[in-house]
Structure formats: structure tokens, C-alpha cells
Amino acid sequence: MSDQVREQKDFTNAPLCLSGKGVTKIFGFGNKKTVAVDHVDFEFHEGEFVSIVGESGSGKTTLSKMLLGLSNATEGEIFFQGKPRDISSGRKKREYWKGIQAIFQDPFSSFNTFQKIDTVLLDCIHMRGGKNLSKEEKFNMMTEACHFVNLEFKELTNKYPFELSGGQMQRLMIARIFLLKPKILLADEPTSMVDACSRATILDMLLNLRDEIGMTVIFITHDIGLAYYISDTVYIMEHGKFVEYGKADEVILNPKAAYTKRLISDVPKIHEEWDLSTVDLMA
Amino acid sequence: MKNTLRQVFHSSKFVAGFIIFVAILLTMFIYPLINPGNPLQQIGVGTFAKPGTYVSLYDATKAPVSTFRLPDAAEKRLGSSLSEEDKVAMVEWFEAVGADISDLDTNDTEKMLEMWDEYYDPSAKPKGMIRAKILYYGRLDKSLKEMGNGDGDSISIAEPNEEGVLEETKKILDTDYVNTKEVANVKTLPLGTDNFGRDVLKELVSATGTSIRIGLIAGIVATLIGLTLGLLAGYVGGFLDDIIMFVTNIFTVIPGFVLLILISYSIGQEQRGAAVVAIVIGFTSWTWTARSVRSQVISLRNRDHVNLSKLSGHSLVRIVLTDILPYIASYVVMAFILQVSSGILSEAQLSLLGLGPKTTEVPTLGLMMNWAMLYSAHTNGSWWAYFPVILTITLISFSLNLMNTGLDQVFNPTLRD
Numbered sequence: 015m016s017d018q019v020r021e022q023k024d025f026t027n028a029p030l031c032l033s034g035k036g037v038t039k040i041f042g043f044g045n046k047k048t049v050a051v052d053h054v055d056f057e058f059h060e061g062e063f064v065s066i067v068g069e070s071g072s073g074k075t076t077l078s079k080m081l082l083g084l085s086n087a088t089e090g091e092i093f094f095q096g097k098p099r100d101i102s103s104g105r106k107k108r109e110y111w112k113g114i115q116a117i118f119q120d121p122f123s124s125f126n127t128f129q130k131i132d133t134v135l136l137d138c139i140h141m142r143g144g145k146n147l148s149k150e151e152k153f154n155m156m157t158e159a160c161h162f163v164n165l166e167f168k169e170l171t172n173k174y175p176f177e178l179s180g181g182q183m184q185r186l187m188i189a190r191i192f193l194l195k196p197k198i199l200l201a202d203e204p205t206s207m208v209d210a211c212s213r214a215t216i217l218d219m220l221l222n223l224r225d226e227i228g229m230t231v232i233f234i235t236h237d238i239g240l241a242y243y244i245s246d247t248v249y250i251m252e253h254g255k256f257v258e259y260g261k262a263d264e265v266i267l268n269p270k271a272a273y274t275k276r277l278i279s280d281v282p283k284i285h286e287e288w289d290l291s292t293v294d295l296m297a
Numbered sequence: 298m299k300n301t302l303r304q305v306f307h308s309s310k311f312v313a314g315f316i317i318f319v320a321i322l323l324t325m326f327i328y329p330l331i332n333p334g335n336p337l338q339q340i341g342v343g344t345f346a347k348p349g350t351y352v353s354l355y356d357a358t359k360a361p362v363s364t365f366r367l368p369d370a371a372e373k374r375l376g377s378s379l380s381e382e383d384k385v386a387m388v389e390w391f392e393a394v395g396a397d398i399s400d401l402d403t404n405d406t407e408k409m410l411e412m413w414d415e416y417y418d419p420s421a422k423p424k425g426m427i428r429a430k431i432l433y434y435g436r437l438d439k440s441l442k443e444m445g446n447g448d449g450d451s452i453s454i455a456e457p458n459e460e461g462v463l464e465e466t467k468k469i470l471d472t473d474y475v476n477t478k479e480v481a482n483v484k485t486l487p488l489g490t491d492n493f494g495r496d497v498l499k500e501l502v503s504a505t506g507t508s509i510r511i512g513l514i515a516g517i518v519a520t521l522i523g524l525t526l527g528l529l530a531g532y533v534g535g536f537l538d539d540i541i542m543f544v545t546n547i548f549t550v551i552p553g554f555v556l557l558i559l560i561s562y563s564i565g566q567e568q569r570g571a572a573v574v575a576i577v578i579g580f581t582s583w584t585w586t587a588r589s590v591r592s593q594v595i596s597l598r599n600r601d602h603v604n605l606s607k608l609s610g611h612s613l614v615r616i617v618l619t620d621i622l623p624y625i626a627s628y629v630v631m632a633f634i635l636q637v638s639s640g641i642l643s644e645a646q647l648s649l650l651g652l653g654p655k656t657t658e659v660p661t662l663g664l665m666m667n668w669a670m671l672y673s674a675h676t677n678g679s680w681w682a683y684f685p686v687i688l689t690i691t692l693i694s695f696s697l698n699l700m701n702t703g704l705d706q707v708f709n710p711t712l713r714d
């Protein structure tokens with residue numbers, strides 16, 4: 015494919031940052047048992063852009079919550095930077111969350127509606143040890159972060175989350191990541207709420223961040239076309255299992271699993287010229 | 298926040314309840330300024346004085362006299378001294394002598410006396426009437442004639458002189474009047490006195506205050522216990538949840554009121570001040586709050602805004618206070634209002650059983666009911682000793698429940714019309 019827009023680096027030899035063996039999540043028991051994630055193995059490397067692709071209900075969000083340490087795996091083990099992850103105490107968890115951050119699927123429910131959005135950004139500065147910075151310095155940092163996502167902090171300060179649009183909320187979430195600069199970012203459908211144009215901008219921001227601070231991005235989406243264009247590696251998820259994974263072009267141009275083929279055929283334009291007029295990923 | 302308040306005060310139900318409640322509170326604070334003194338003071342000797350204005354007879358005799366010749370004075374005087382018994386006897390006589398009593402109004406004294414003059418005949422011996430009865434009518438007739446012989450009656454007031462001999466000092470004519478403003482002692486008792494001779498209105502105002510305080514303390518205790526346990530069980534979960542739910546279930550299985558009776562009984566009359574009773578009531582009524590707070594927290598704790606707060610490195614306490622509590626605050630306020638209202642009712646029930654606060658310190662609405670019942674106010678027609686109390690209890694819980702319904706409509710948009 016000539017329209018492959020980015021060169022894909024080979025990450026197989028890069029250091030591991032997050033990996034898992036036999037990770038499983040079962041909700042309920044007896045008749046109501048749901049196996050949301052079913053013995054998955056994965057290896058994510060430093061600086062890699064990984065997409066996890068699957069239909070609605072395939073277990074993507076459930077897996078991401080386990081990766082974040084927000085819910086416990088029923089079975090299996092997760093490794094952080096090659097070592098078994100230890101988040102047994104509150105303090106260890108807080109330490110872990112300095113390295114891994116997330117953008118949640120639903121921006122409307124991601125904010126505390128009782129707090130001004132300044133709090134969200136200030137918390138990030140404080141988490142990075144900026145508690146003793148002066149007011150101006152903090153203000154400048156927040157302005158810079160908002161600028162990065164094309165928002166004016168001056169217009170947002172003292173506003174409540176419900177006074178923002180869905181797209182503004184999602185961009186604010188990315189501004190958060192800009193301030194936090196984590197090693198790993200889990201982005202769960204970060205463009206679900208926005209129009210195609212803003213979607214391109216947001217993806218652009220994620221890629222910029224990846225290049226700027228060298229973080230690993232785990233990008234969760236149901237859109238295999240999108241995954242193909244922005245990721246180095248793709249994991250295809252069906253009913254809680256990874257049915258196929260590998261380099262993005264290998265998987266998508268030579269799909270082996272029937273499920274992958276179906277996903278690809280559902281995207282009408284995947285083998286045609288992709289309209290890139292709105293998605294300028296090289297910018 | 299400001300918005301929510303504005304919405305709350307736009308709810309007509311809430312505002313109505315709020316106004317009633319504030320009016321009760323204001324009365325509680327203002328009335329003691331107008332009518333100060335110990336509400337438990339026994340001002341009356343004897344029980345259940347009727348509501349009304351009492352004029353000191355002694356002082357009235359000393360007040361400056363004005364003379365009026367009011368046309369219906371004699372008749373009124375007669376009417377007021379004509380007892381119900383006499384009236385019944387008169388009607389019986391009319392019946393016996395075959396008078397037409399179909400449209401006779403026993404309250405129309407003038408008409409009654411007119412008919413008496415017309416139909417009474419001392420020599421008549423109506424059929425079947427025993428001699429004793431005929432003699433009784435003779436006496437009745439005599440006394441009626443004496444009462445009715447019009448103006449010119451007087452009462453003499455005699456006081457002992459230096460030698461200790463009574464000497465007439467003043468003559469009071471039946472045309473003498475005094476201005477109540479010039480009588481040194483006039484006491485208005487809008488709700489009469491109770492069985493101990495206490496001013497019922499004063500007692501009621503003070504009792505309302507105590508009862509509301511009991512309700513508030515009980516509500517605060519119940520809400521604090523329920524909220525803390527509910528938050529812990531719901532947010533921390535696991536083993537702590539199991540323990541808390543075990544305790545909650547035990548408290549739920551034993552009916553709260555039975556528990557309340559047992560605890561109140563075991564504390565003993567002497568130790569049971571109003572505050573102690575309030576705390577005991579609160580201590581036995583938190584389970585409901587704990588359960589519902591827990592289930593709300595469980596549905597909140599996996600929300601993304603809580604997750605984001607965790608990812609931002611916030612402590613458990615901070616998450617509970619800033620990310621959970623505000624979301625259930627409206628609910629907790631409503632539960633609190635209900636607890637206050639049910640706390641007041643619980644105190645009334647306990648006191649009716651004789652297990653209320655000790656009786657020597659403060660009156661409560663429950664104690665007033667208890668006293669009225671013990672001294673048979675309800676059977677001897679002394680409505681003023683218990684009816685205003687029932688009305689006050691009803692009004693308080695009505696206003697609180699009204700506020701609650703209003704809040705419910707604001708906070709649960711599905712209930713809005």
C-alpha cells in the first residue's frame with residue numbers, strides 16, 4: 015500500500031513496558047457468568063503505539079481497567095517494565111499511576127461535576143511535584159497544556175465540566191496527559207464524541223505526545239481503519255480473546271483470523287484510497 | 298450549588314413546608330420573649346382550667362367602677378347561672394304538661410323563662426311524677442324567680458376593722474363594671490391549664506422546641522452513623538463491608554422500636570434526659586440510611602470520575618469527600634429530614650409508653666400527651682390539653698415531609714411534572 019503514511023518502526027526488541035500472561039476477567043458467577051477477558055497474553059513496548067480493536071462488548075474497556083489497576087484480574091498476571099506489577103497498597107498504586115494514565119471512553123462521566131475544571135489540571139501539576147510552584151507558574155503550565163490541545167485556558171478557567179462540549183472535555187483529558195507526561199497512556203475511544211475534523215486533531219495530538227515524550231500509547235477502538243493508520247501494532251479482540259496480533263500492516267493487509275477479515279470488510283474504504291484531506295498525520 | 302438552591306426554592310411544595318417549619322421555629326423563639334418564665338411552673342391550683350381570660354376577683358373589687366345599664370345584662374346573668382341540669386329539668390316539665398317543645402332552643406334563655414312562666418303551675422301534679430320531683434320543681438321555680446327579679450341586686454364586701462368585727466367596706470351593684478385594663482391581675486390562658494395547673498400554651502411552645510431539638514439530635518446521630526457506615530461499606534467493600542452489613546442486618550431484623558424501648562428502659566428514668574433519649578433514638582434508626590448510602594456508593598465507586606480521581610493520586614478520604622459525598626449529598630439531606638421527623642414521632646411514642654425523657658426538666662410533645670392521657674384529659678373533655686399537641690406534631694411532620702417531597706422532585710427529575 016502506497017498510502018501507508020508513517021514508517022512503522024520495529025518494536026520487537028524495544029524494552030517491555032507492560033505485558034500480561036493469561037489475564038482473565040470474569041464478572042458474576044453461576045448462570046450470570048460473563049467472561050469479559052479470556053486468558054489474553056500481550057507485550058507492549060516502550061514508545062509503541064498499540065491499538066486494541068474489537069466490536070462493542072468484546073472486553074476492551076474491561077482489559078484497560080485491569081491494565082490501569084482499577085480492577086483486579088480474576089486470573090493471570092500483569093508485568094510492569096518486565097517485573098510483576100505490585101499495586102497491593104495505596105501508596106504503591108499512586109506510584110504506579112505516575113507511570114500510567116488514561117483517557118476514558120465517556121468524557122461526560124469522566125469529570126466530577128461538582129469541581130471546576132481548574133482542579134483537574136491543578137491536580138496533575140501537583141502530582142508531578144509542582145505543589146510549591148507560584149500561582150503564575152501553575153497558570154502558565156495550564157495555559158500551555160490547553161494550548162497544546164487548541165483550548166484557551168482563560169476561557170475555561172472557573173468553568174464546570176458540564177459547561178463544556180464533549181469534544182472540549184476530551185481535549186481537556188489530553189491536556190491532562192500533557193501535564194502528567196506518563197510512560198504509558200491508555201486511550202479508550204478518545205475520539206468517540208467528536209466529529210471527523212476534531213477527531214483528526216485529537217489523534218494528531220496523541221501522536222505528537224508520543225513523539226514528544228516517548229510514551230507508549232495503548233489505543234482502544236472499534237475502528238480498524240483508524241487503527242491501521244495510526245498504530246505500530248494491532249491486537250484484534252473478539253469475545254475477550256486476542257484472535258490475532260502483529261504489526262499493523264501485516265495484520266490488516268494479510269488478515270488470518272476470520273474475525274479480522276470481517277472487521278476489515280466492514281470498513282468500506284480500507285482497500286481504496288483513504289481520504290486523507292482531514293487526517294494530516296504527518297503534520 | 299447556587300443553581301440547586303434556586304431550584305429547590307422554586308419548588309412550591311418545599312417552600313410551603315419550609316414556611317410552616319420556619320413559622321414554628323419563629324414561634325419557638327419569639328413566644329418566650331412575650332411570655333417569659335418556666336414553662337413547668339404550676340400556676341393553677343387544680344387541674345384543667347378552661348382556655349380563656351381570667352380576671353382576679355379580688356383586684357376587680359378594688360378597680361375603679363363605672364356604671365352601665367346594659368339592656369340584656371340581667372338575662373345574660375340569668376343564662377349563665379342557669380345550669381344545664383336545670384335546663385334539662387325544665388324541658389322535662391314542659392313535656393310532662395304537654396307544651397309544644399318541637400322548636401325549643403335550650404340556649405335561648407329568654408324563651409325558656411318565658412315558657413316557664415307560662416307553663417309552670419305549682420299546684421299542677423303531672424301524671425306519673427313522683428312527689429320528690431314535684432318538690433324539686435318548686436325549689437327550681439323559687440330560685441328562678443329570685444335570680445330573675447331584675448336589677449337592684451348587690452353584694453356587700455366586708456372587712457374586719459380594728460376590733461376584728463366585720464364591717465361593710467364596699468357594696469357592689471349589679472350595674473357596676475370595671476375595665477379589665479384597670480384590674481391589676483388579668484391572665485389570659487389561650488389554651489387553659491393542664492392537669493398540673495400549668496399554662497398549656499407556654500408549655501406547648503417549650504415542648505415543641507425540645508421535641509424539634511430531640512428530632513434534630515436524633516437525625517444528626519442517625520445520619521452520621523448511617524452515612525459513615527454506608528460510605529465505608531460501600532467504598533471500601535470487602536471484609537469491612539461484610540462486617541458492617543452483618544451489624545446493619547442485625548439492627549434491621551430487630552424492630553427499631555423494640556430496641557428503643559429496651560434501651561430506654563435499661564437506661565432508667567433518672568438518666569434519661571432529653572438529649573439521652575434523642576441519642577438513643579438516633580442510635581436505633583440509622584440502618585436505613587446506611588443501607589441506601591451503601592448501595593448508592595457502590596454504584597458510584599466504579600464511575601469514571603472516581604477512577605480519574607484515583608489516577609490523579611487522591612487519597613481514599615479525599616475521594617470519598619469530593620467525588621462520592623457531593624453526589625449523594627442531596628439524598629443524605631432528604632434522609633436527614635425524614636430522620637428528624639421520625640425522631641420527633643419516636644419521642645412521642647416512647648413518652649406515651651412512659652419511657653420518654655424524665656419529667657422534671659423539660660416538657661416535650663410526647664410528655665404532654667402522656668400527661669394528658671394519664672389524667673384522662675380525653676375522657677373528661679379537656680381537649681386543650683392534648684389536641685393542640687397532636688396538631689403541633691402533625692404540623693411539624695407535615696412540613697418536614699412536604700419539604701422532602703419538594704426536594705425529591707428537584708433531585709429526581711423523573712418525578713417532576
Ligand SMILES: Nc1ncnc2c1ncn2[C@@H]1O[C@H](COP(=O)(O)OP(=O)(O)OP(=O)(O)O)[C@@H](O)[C@H]1O
Pocket residue numbers: 041042048049050068069070071072073074075076077119236
Ligand atoms: N461491571 C460489570 N459487570 C458485569 N459485566 C460487565 C461489567 N463490565 C463489563 N461487563 C461485560 O463485559 C463485557 C465486555 O465489556 P466491555 O465494557 O469491556 O466492552 P467494550 O469492548 O469496551 O465495548 P464498547 O466498545 O461498547 O465500549 C460485556 O459483555 C459487558 O456486558
Ligand SMILES: [Mg+2]
Pocket residue numbers: 074075076119202
Ligand atoms: Mg468500552
